[in-house]
Amino acid sequence: MSIDPPNSEELDVLAVLWSRANDRKSTDASLTIPRINELVQRPLPPAVARIILDELINRGLVISPKRGVRDRFEITVDGLNYFEGRTEELVPPTNKLAIGxxxxxxxxxxxxxxxxxxxxxxxxxxxxxxxxxxxxxxxxxxxxxxxxxxxxxxxxxxxxxxxxxxxxxxxxxxxxx
CATH class of the missing domain: 1.20.1440 (de novo design (two linked rop proteins))
Incomplete structure (x- = not known):
């Protein structure tokens, strides 16, 4: 699968969801935006977190299996495969966005x-x-x-x-x- 690498904020959110998916103590791999915000390195306003999660969903790296008042998000198999064993080489791109x-x-x-x-x-x-x-x-x-x-x-x-x-x-x- 060919996708653009996540930027630093997306990578931070993806790392939190990856960690949750690999947490053997947890019975639920999904997290809400407030909980994600508690776990990321640099807290994000809810609107920014929503934009980041929407972008990760569009890329197929995250899903939102539980919709409702408090949407929940979890990493997909593609997200796990993307993240597995690549944490050291994943560096945010310097200027990969092509804007006309x-x-x-x-x-x-x-x-x-x-x-x-x-x-x-x-x-x-x-x-x-x-x-x-x-x-x-x-x-x-x-x-x-x-x-x-x-x-x-x-x-x-x-x-x-x-x-x-x-x-x-x-x-x-x-x-x-």
Whole structure:
């Protein structure tokens, strides 16, 4: 099976699900988003966790066998096969995402919208300064001839973590993914 390697956040979630599937003490290999968030190296906002899990489901590495109020997720056989014995060689790609000029322009436009939202947000001076600095860097990277999309996605996740008001950051991540 030929699939793109998971990025660092996807790999972290996949590692948690792999560990759960291999836990002999557990009778249920599935986990909820809040539980996954407790176990990943760097906690993710629920919306970001959902985007990551949806991407892993689309790749066939994760399934959601128990739908309902608290969706549960578990690693698939393909996910196990992908992860087994490869933990040391699995390194997030540096810039494997191929995004066309039209989509890049759309992303830059959305980043400018997010930048305006940051300017108007009711945040502490420290939070606003941090968000503005990250937005400036993200916009500069997105406008570059060969943007580092994985770095941009990671920075947008950090911006989204500053305030729930920056939900647009997660929508931009969907465009990049």
């Amino acid at each position: 000029e039209e989509k890049q322009a759309q992303i830059v436009k959305k980043l400018r919208e997010l930048s305006a939202i940051v300017d108007l947000a009711e945040l502490s001076n420290e939070e606003k300064s941090q968000a503005k600095a990250m937005m400036t860097a993200t916009l500069a990277m997105a406008e570059a001839p060969s943007p580092p999309w994985d770095t941009i996605k990671s920075t947008l996740t950090d911006i989204g973590n500053i305030s729930a008001a920056f939900f647009l950051a997660f929508e931009i991540i969907k465009l990049i993914a």
